[in-house]
Amino acid sequence: MKVLIIEDEVMLGEAIGHLLKQSKYLYDIANDGETGLYYALSDEYDCIVLDIMLPKLDGFEVAKRIRKEGKNTPILMLTAKSDVADKIHGLNIGADDYLTKPFQTEELIARIRALTRRQGTVVMDTLSFSDLILDLKNYSLSCGEKTVGLGFKEFEIMRILMSNPKQVIEKETIISKVWGLDSEATDNNIEAYISFLRKKLFYLGSKVNIGVKRKLGYFLEA
Amino acid sequence: MKVLIIEDEVMLGEAIGHLLKQSKYLYDIANDGETGLYYALSDEYDCIVLDIMLPKLDGFEVAKRIRKEGKNTPILMLTAKSDVADKIHGLNIGADDYLTKPFQTEELIARIRALTRRQGTVVMDTLSFSDLILDLKNYSLSCGEKTVGLGFKEFEIMRILMSNPKQVIEKETIISKVWGLDSEATDNNIEAYISFLRKKLFYLGSKVNIGVKRKLGYFLEA
DNA sequence: TTTATTTTTAAGTTTATTTTAAGTTATTGA
DNA sequence: TCAATAACTTAAAATAAACTTAAAAATAAA
Numbered sequence: 068m069k070v071l072i073i074e075d076e077v078m079l080g081e082a083i084g085h086l087l088k089q090s091k092y093l094y095d096i097a098n099d100g101e102t103g104l105y106y107a108l109s110d111e112y113d114c115i116v117l118d119i120m121l122p123k124l125d126g127f128e129v130a131k132r133i134r135k136e137g138k139n140t141p142i143l144m145l146t147a148k149s150d151v152a153d154k155i156h157g158l159n160i161g162a163d164d165y166l167t168k169p170f171q172t173e174e175l176i177a178r179i180r181a182l183t184r185r186q187g188t189v190v191m192d193t194l195s196f197s198d199l200i201l202d203l204k205n206y207s208l209s210c211g212e213k214t215v216g217l218g219f220k221e222f223e224i225m226r227i228l229m230s231n232p233k234q235v236i237e238k239e240t241i242i243s244k245v246w247g248l249d250s251e252a253t254d255n256n257i258e259a260y261i262s263f264l265r266k267k268l269f270y271l272g273s274k275v276n277i278g279v280k281r282k283l284g285y286f287l288e289a
Numbered sequence: 290m291k292v293l294i295i296e297d298e299v300m301l302g303e304a305i306g307h308l309l310k311q312s313k314y315l316y317d318i319a320n321d322g323e324t325g326l327y328y329a330l331s332d333e334y335d336c337i338v339l340d341i342m343l344p345k346l347d348g349f350e351v352a353k354r355i356r357k358e359g360k361n362t363p364i365l366m367l368t369a370k371s372d373v374a375d376k377i378h379g380l381n382i383g384a385d386d387y388l389t390k391p392f393q394t395e396e397l398i399a400r401i402r403a404l405t406r407r408q409g410t411v412v413m414d415t416l417s418f419s420d421l422i423l424d425l426k427n428y429s430l431s432c433g434e435k436t437v438g439l440g441f442k443e444f445e446i447m448r449i450l451m452s453n454p455k456q457v458i459e460k461e462t463i464i465s466k467v468w469g470l471d472s473e474a475t476d477n478n479i480e481a482y483i484s485f486l487r488k489k490l491f492y493l494g495s496k497v498n499i500g501v502k503r504k505l506g507y508f509l510e511a
Numbered sequence: 512t513t514t515a516t517t518t519t520t521a522a523g524t525t526t527a528t529t530t531t532a533a534g535t536t537a538t539t540g541a
Numbered sequence: 542t543c544a545a546t547a548a549c550t551t552a553a554a555a556t557a558a559a560c561t562t563a564a565a566a567a568t569a570a571a
């Protein structure tokens with residue numbers, strides 16, 4: 068799960084990021100409306116935390132354009148004022164929830180959790196493919212009796228592969244979802260993790276293996 | 290948008306279908322688990338409404354097999370009991386949402402709408418000609434039961450041929466599309482790949498073969 | 512802080528794809 | 542009919558991509 072934070076107060080942005088990380092979310096931060104919008108449209112995020120007061124493009128404008136592009140990524144708006152008019156305006160424009168600064172950290176996390184939960188649905192807490200079960204709650208992968216814990220990045224990669232089993236996922240996609248859009252990560256980074264994951268699949272004795280399509284990407288096969 | 294209803298109570302199935310029709314959805318109905326599963330695997334549906342109590346194969350089993358085949362079509366499970374254990378079991382197996390009978394019709398439609406919304410844009414992910422299917426997502430070519438993986442260049446060539454079946458594609462065109470405009474590649478390069486592809490078509494047992502027009506290029510014929 | 516874990520880096524190794532090339536077969540037109 | 546040309550097939554060589562590791566660096570936890 069990945070959250071985009073659009074917030075110009077650097078310290079606050081980092082603080083939110085830190086909180087999210089502790090709750091096992093990935094995140095990126097954009098410091099102004101323009102870059103924020105650009106990131107938001109990339110489709111990498113499961114939720115967007117959006118400040119209203121922003122340089123270049125204010126939060127309302129950002130939200131409006133995101134919706135205009137047909138994206139319905141959940142948006143949680145942040146504002147300094149507890150102005151009801153602002154709130155209504157934001158919700159009309161397409162924000163999904165609203166939080167007034169200053170806020171309790173638990174409150175923020177709770178709201179993000181609510182938004183990232185699939186609309187009107189109970190959260191799914193495992194993903195499965197063939198004989199594998201990926202536990203989204205405690206970051207473990209199991210096959211029959213055996214279970215192994217996965218590191219953060221191992222987990223994210225496995226999740227991407229297991230949400231689209233048998234489909235070739237481009238390395239590009241994996242890098243931008245796991246390391247971030249503007250990351251320095253190279254193919255070799257992915258390769259190392261794929262190697263780690265394969266070792267774990269072997270240990271688990273699973274029938275599943277991670278296949279590769281040269282020049283393209285990776286996929287799961289039974 | 291098309292929904293598959295797997296429900297043995299004929300009246301209920303029809304009623305759901307009727308509701309869906311009013312909301313501009315297309316639908317098919319299967320009356321037992323076995324046919325339901327068969328339909329589900331055809332990849333035509335954007336959402337599946339699945340009863341648990343079913344003849345031949347129960348809903349849990351159907352869901353499990355759908356996921357095992359790597360399909361992640363959203364599944365909305367229906368059940369008569371409001372049993373929590375059932376609910377958890379269903380979600381673990383890969384259902385995306387749950388609804389207890391009897392239910393409000395608005396509720397059903399709202400949930401189906403939620404499940405079909407997050408799917409995003411529909412992309413064409415296969416090309417077909419005669420008995421061949423080229424899978425653009427996992428770079429494979431299949432005919433009936435058999436499937437072979439294609440390498441990058443094999444795939445690109447096959448894609449060009451299959452997008453213009455029966456039309457003669459000049460070698461020039463193939464070279465510039467696959468190797469690049471300013472490449473050093475010779476006709477012999479293409480010939481080698483055509484040979485590889487023919488071998489694979491033979492292995493697949495397809496009726497299709499790659500024909501040649503001397504001095505011009507190649508084409509597919511049934 | 513120290514310790515443990517995760518992540519990155521980098522080099523050497525392996526492997527799949529791609530190219531080359533030489534021998535074979537088919538097609539064309541003089 | 543038979544050169545001549547074009548296309549076919551194949552093995553083996555070359556190349557580029559992917560794999561694997563160990564070790565260094567960074568990060569989180571104690």
